[in-house]
Amino acid sequence: MPLDLPDRRATRRDLPWPTRGLAYGGDYNPEQWPESVQREDVALMREAGVNLVTLGVFSWGHLEVADGEWELGWLDRVLDRLHENEIMVDLATPSAAPPIWLHRAHPEILPVSRTGVRYAQGGRLGWCPSSPVFRRYAVRMASVLAARYGDHPAVRMWHVGNEFGGGNRHCYCDVSAAHFRSWLTDRYGDVTTLNAAWGTAFWGHRYGSIDEVLPPRDSESAANPSLLLDFDRFSSDALLADYQAERDAVREHVRDRPVTTNFMVQEGPGVVDHAAWSEHVDIRANDHYLIADDPLPEEEWAFGADRMRGLDPSRPWLLMEHSTSAVNWQPRNRSKAPGELMRHSLTHVARGADGALFFQWRQSVQGAEQFHSAMLPHAGTRTKVWQEVVELGQAMRALGEVAGSTVAPAPVALLYDDVAGWAWQRGQKPHHDLSAAHAARDLHRALWRRGVTCDIVPPHADLSGRAVVLVPALYLTDDATAAAVASAAASGARVLVTYLSGTVDPDDRVRTGGYAGAFAALCGVYVEEFFVLQHHETVAVRTADGHAGTARDWTERVHADDATVLGTYAEGHLAGLPAWTRRAVGAGAAWYLSARLAESTLTRVVDDVLADAGLTAPAQAAPGIEVVRRVGEGRSWMFLINHTDRDVPVAATGHELLTRQDVAGSLTIPAGAVRAVREADRAG
Secondary structure (H helix, E strand, C coil): CCCCCCCCCCCCCCCCCCCCCCEEEEEECHHHCCHHHHHHHHHHHHHHCCCEEEECCCCHHHHEEECCEECCHHHHHHHHHHHHCCCEEEEEECCCCCCHHHHHHCHHHCCECCCCCECCCCCCCCCCCCCHHHHHHHHHHHHHHHHHHCCCCCEEEEEECCCCCCCCCCCCCHHHHHHHHHHHHHHHCCHHHHHHHHCCCHHHCCCCCHHHCCCCCCCCCCCCHHHHHHHHHHHHHHHHHHHHHHHHHHHCCCCCCCEECEECCCCCCCCCCHHHHHHHCCCCEEECCCCCCCCCHHHHHHHHHHHHHHCCCCCCEEEEECCCCCCCCCCCCCCCCCCHHHHHHHHHHHCCEEEEEECCCECCCCCCCCCCCCCECCCCCCCHHHHHHHHHHHHHHHCHHHCCCEECCCCEEEECCHHHHHHHHCCCCCCCCCCCCHHHHHHHHHHHHHCCCEEEECCCCCCCCCCEEEECCCCECCHHHHHHHHHHHHCCCEEEEECCCCCECCCCCECCCCCCHHHHHHHCCEEEEEEECCCCCEEEEEECCCCEEEEECEEEEEECCCCEEEEEECCHHHCCCEEEEEEEECCEEEEEECCEECHHHHHHHHHHHHHHCCCCCCCCCCCCEEEEEEEECCEEEEEEEECCCCCEEEEEEEEECCCCEEEEEEEEECCCCEEEEEECCCCC
16 A cells, blocks of 8 residues: 655654764764774864764664564664764665665565666665665664664754665656656646646547556656646655654653754755755755865855755754765765865855764775765875865864854845746757756846845745845746745835746646736736747847846847846847836835846846845955854854965954954955954844
8 A cells, every 4th residue: 555645744853963063973984994993083073073963774684683683782883982972863764775685585676677677686775765665674773773772862953864765766666656646636636636636638638537647657648747846846745754764763762852864955956845855854955065166166066055945044054964074975076175164064054054064074995876976085194184174174173153143134036946946957848958956046146246145935935024025036926926026126125027937736737828928917927928049049138227137048039018128139030129117016116037137137137127226235254254143132243264276365253263363444364264253232
């Protein structure tokens, strides 16, 4: 029988943070090493300032060596040794790595690909999210560990699984198909409603009953995009139900320590719906890795951190994994330059994380991730990486007083949605080379360069009190979100809506009557047709005051029915037509941007929106200096991150925590360095 559906009620609890001050450490895999090395590990952890390690993530086969046969003595010894050295533990349920004996006894738990091939043993996350057999074994494992270690003084947090969906997001087996049909029945109730929602009249794909529905398995032509979208939604929910089952098994024995799992929030849409998951973890945690070919990685770090914080700006979160240097899974894995480790880590702390952990503590000499960097590299302690790990540990201790504070309330909200991203990515679209996150990154980059902090929030977030609301290519938009954005504008917010926003409804049905769709009335525009630009093709645009610029990738044929034209296309099929517009709305205003503008031109548009809202950068800093404030209990801390290769003076007054010097009016930030000033005479 298929498994139950997830409990959608919020189940997050407010529990103590696992460490005093900021958390610092990483994944620890002692089962890979003899006890002599484990003893050296603890000594080096103390030298590095480690106060929290994630333990047991991939250790199932070393804990349950055969069905019901446990060998826990080694874990007892590791936990006791860590406790003796005042190193706290985030203890994992190791369901990310089912043991070989389980795969041999129950090969039916392995996922099935879209082409109908069942995967073999040998990877991680080798289990079908809908498998009741796997669920039974995983819950038993979680119960055994929680019963034994629930009161262990070293264990301050519990970590369910690892990167849910990072290798088993979709399974197309018959068990998953039955579970999917159960999910569809819960969502739609009957086949008539489902047929209407999916538009199955197209190609005559009408279902006679929900029992006829299959997952979107391999076929020779394109699949129904509504089916694809719902299968993504279902897959996220199936994984959430697995997380909840293990979490609840832990909570039966552990009631006073937080339980979490690690999200994978970066640039694009996630493998799960992070907004839906976030109310089910006691501490929000994230894995965020450097993308080697990103032309502006420091802005991408900020983007990922702002997305993570935006899930709940009112409390800190945890950077559960990042890398000390190169990873091993990208086409060309770039090592971090000197100082980049510190900047990467403290960017996340500046933007709301109360800890920075790595994968992993000691670099593996064998296995699939042997060339993934670690806190203690293959070359040992006589290395740049080790020196910087020790320096970062010292910095994290020096910054301990910021723990529990939050980022100063951001005046700008940028709407971002995993589900809308899935809708754009799946199925045939006008532009298949345009990522789901491109417009969000474009707008975030413009703000980042101006030093304006924004919260990247889910569409259902409260928008009251925001000076600016950005809606970048929010392809799928429900009526409630459209109404909330319109209400924000009427109440005084300046709203900027870009192309592709509001195009389809939650059933992936195109909103007819103009492609601005859900936002057409708000923006006062009528969008009749997309004009996708080809590779290396650009179109000139011009502002009302004569400034010339360019657009690339995407343009639209727009009519300003009830809006003022601020920029026009200057050539081609769209010459003379609006490129972007503004409409007064109540106490606020709504802009519509129909083109992907070059960075300099987009920056002018964003500057106009910010100026119209009365916003300026929070500190007068030179280009390349990132400025973020955290506040709490009447105090504020200004983080200053220098991404340039020169020393830069910045206006500041207070006490600098990393160098322990008082600052009176001006502070010079060395090239590539970070400073954090506890500010004087600020109420927070």
